[in-house]
Amino acid sequence: MNSRSQPILPDRAALPKDFGYFPGFLGAQAQDALLEEIRAIIAAAPLFLPTMPSTGKPFSVAMTNCGQLGWVSDKASGYRYERFHPESGAPWPKMPNQAIAVWRAVSGHKALPEACLINFYGAGAKLGDHCDRDEDDRSAPVVSISLGDSARFRLGGLRRSDKVTSFDLASGDVVVLGGETRMAYHGIARVHPGTSGLLPEGGRFNLTLRRVSSPDQRSGGG
Ligand code: MD3
Numbered sequence: 001m002n003s004r005s006q007p008i009l010p011d012r013a014a015l016p017k018d019f020g021y022f023p024g025f026l027g028a029q030a031q032d033a034l035l036e037e038i039r040a041i042i043a044a045a046p047l048f049l050p051t052m053p054s055t056g057k058p059f060s061v062a063m064t065n066c067g068q069l070g071w072v073s074d075k076a077s078g079y080r081y082e083r084f085h086p087e088s089g090a091p092w093p094k095m096p097n098q099a100i101a102v103w104r105a106v107s108g109h110k111a112l113p114e115a116c117l118i119n120f121y122g123a124g125a126k127l128g129d130h131c132d133r134d135e136d137d138r139s140a141p142v143v144s145i146s147l148g149d150s151a152r153f154r155l156g157g158l159r160r161s162d163k164v165t166s167f168d169l170a171s172g173d174v175v176v177l178g179g180e181t182r183m184a185y186h187g188i189a190r191v192h193p194g195t196s197g198l199l200p201e202g203g204r205f206n207l208t209l210r211r212v213s214s215p216d217q218r219s220g221g222g
């Protein structure tokens, strides 16, 4: 897609029943307000490039986190959640109220998110197909918020060999991955430059809100 062509929309009847799709959930003002919060989070907890377990190859997506727990990865210790930024050692900034409000509105889950991973896709960044299995609580859904340039999203099934459907996620779109889709393979094939005016520098942010700790390990507070 270039900036003049139309985004690819999903065939909504073909989407899995546990895939919540809320295109344009955030309007222009809500996107601006959330972006301002993300800028402040990045000022306190700078974007870093995680590296792959064993190989040490860097991701093309830059990341940071807010909330009690943040997703990190490096060559020595692999994928995991940590309480502190891997470079500064500081605790993650608090999760913005706007992001928590999206979770409350769409997740159908009583407990609030513990982790919010902020992915930044600059020119050429992509995220290969994977499934999210670093959380102990897999009964909770994952909520994703897209901001900035549109991206071609790939959604597969529980096995890597399952059929993949692809469509674009645009700025303000929210998706909820619950039930069966929680463990589905998915990825970002590419970002479409020039498709949103939200980020003057171009590129795309994605926020993923998650429960991490298993319901029976928790100290309380829901
Ligand atoms: C489908 N992020 O951070 S968000 C990730 O746009 C990740 O940055 C992508 O995959 C991004 O792990 C996709 C949408 C998403 C998130 C979690 C899922 C889709 C999912 C979990 C299961 C199935």
Ligand code: FE
Binding pocket: 130, 131, 132, 186
């Ligand atoms: Fe993922």
